[in-house]
Each structure stands twice: as structure tokens, then as C-alpha cells.
Amino acid sequence: MVERIVAAGRDVLVTRGYDGASTNRIAAAAGVSPGSLYQYFPDKDAVLTEVLDRYLDAMEARVSRAFLDSVAAAGPGAGTAPAVRATLEALLDTFGEEPDLLRVIVEQLPRSPGGRRAAFAGRIDDLVTTVLLARGAGHTDAARAAAWTVVRTVEHLTTGFVLERPGLARAVVVDELTALVAGYLDTRLSGGRVASDGPS
Known part of the structure; x- marks a missing residue:
């Protein structure tokens, strides 16, 4: 039932x-x-919360697994591009399977600071932060800032690609996003740490 x-x-x-x-x-x-x-x-909100919870749980499991598997396969000395690419592919696969549901979630369901969607993003932030620190990022606050920046950027651009249908080949978009995100992360990790200082 x-x-x-x-x-x-x-x-x-x-x-x-x-x-x-x-x-x-x-x-x-x-x-x-x-x-x-x-x-x-x-009430209806209880039903729709269950719908959202199941969608986010499945997405979190899929994206986290792709990210962690690619990090493990690449080894500690590798750049971030393989993990970024695997994560983008998993995210686009998930979004692409139910674009109509994604549209309603993005456009109509409220996103409160303490809500389920914010909690999901926060857990992905923590996952990325942990990997950055394991890669030699010595400053926790800067690693968290880098993770927050990357997660929100990826979420916005992948959602936009699926919902806006800009007429671009998915492979090209994945290449561009991988270059953007991996370039940022690798720059921040250069020298074995996430830079703790702001722009000079």
C-alpha cells in the first residue's frame, strides 16, 4: 500500500x-x-517528503559511490579529473532518468536551510572536504569553502543542462565541466594543500 x-x-x-x-x-x-x-x-506533504527522500537517497548513494570509487581507483597522487568526471556522469545519469521530477523539485519545492535538500548538499560537502583533506589540504576552513563552491557549481550547471536542454552534446558539457571543476580543485591543491589565503 x-x-x-x-x-x-x-x-x-x-x-x-x-x-x-x-x-x-x-x-x-x-x-x-x-x-x-x-x-x-x-497529509500530502508527508507523501511528497517520502517521494523526495527516496529520490535524494538514491541520488546520494549513486553519486557518492561513483565519486569514492573513482578516487580509490585513481590513487592518492592523481589529479581530481577522474573523480570529477565520474561524479558528473553519475549526476547527469540520475537527473536524466527523471527530468520532469527534477524540474518540479527545483522549481516548486521549497528549499529551506534545514531541509532535506540542504542536508543532502551538506553531506556531499563533507564528503568532498574529507577527500580534499586526505589529499593534503592543510586548512579545514579553506577545504570546506572549496567543497561548497564546487558542489553548488556542479549542482547548478548539471541541473541547468538537463532542464534547459541547451542543444549541446553531453560529452562536450562533461568535458567542459570537468576542466572547470578539476582545474579549480587542482589549482587549490597545488603544493599539497588547499590555499588558505584569499586572492592576493
Whole structure:
């Protein structure tokens, strides 16, 4: 029953948007009565939160695995390009599988500082920071700043590529983003540390 309701919630969210996703519509799409829905979820936000949680959990697992596997395969002395490329490919794969759901999440679901999406981004920040420090970044604050910058840049540009459909080949975009992000990180890591000073 829960699976049917969550699947229906996802479909209604995509077709009707956040404002149009009522519990009655979700129940009808699931083939259950509103009363049956309320046995599992108190309101529409609870259903949609479950939809979002599952989407983000799957994306986090996929992106984190691609990132960590590529870091391990490249070895400690390698540049960041292999990890960046693998992460971009995993992210674009995930976004590309459900672009309509991605659009609703980005454009219609609120993103509060303490919300689920912010928490997801924060965990990716921590993951990237840990790898930067393991690569010899000696200044934690600067490593965290570099991670925050990279994660937000990648999120914005990959989301834009999927939703805007700019008419560019994916391989070309991945090459450009890899050069952008890896170039930034490798520069910040040059000399075995993330630079702790601001621009001179």
C-alpha cells in the first residue's frame, strides 16, 4: 500500500505540480480511498517528503559511490579529473532518468536551510572536504569553502543542462565541466594543500 501511494504521489507531483498535488488526487491515482491514505500519511506533504527522500537517497548513494570509487581507483597522487568526471556522469545519469521530477523539485519545492535538500548538499560537502583533506589540504576552513563552491557549481550547471536542454552534446558539457571543476580543485591543491589565503 505504501509503495502504491508513494508512486502515485510522484506521478501526481510531476503532472499536477506541488500546488495541485492534493491527498484526494494522490489517493485516486493510487487506487485507494483518502481514508486509507491517511492511515499511512497524515497529509500530502508527508507523501511528497517520502517521494523526495527516496529520490535524494538514491541520488546520494549513486553519486557518492561513483565519486569514492573513482578516487580509490585513481590513487592518492592523481589529479581530481577522474573523480570529477565520474561524479558528473553519475549526476547527469540520475537527473536524466527523471527530468520532469527534477524540474518540479527545483522549481516548486521549497528549499529551506534545514531541509532535506540542504542536508543532502551538506553531506556531499563533507564528503568532498574529507577527500580534499586526505589529499593534503592543510586548512579545514579553506577545504570546506572549496567543497561548497564546487558542489553548488556542479549542482547548478548539471541541473541547468538537463532542464534547459541547451542543444549541446553531453560529452562536450562533461568535458567542459570537468576542466572547470578539476582545474579549480587542482589549482587549490597545488603544493599539497588547499590555499588558505584569499586572492592576493
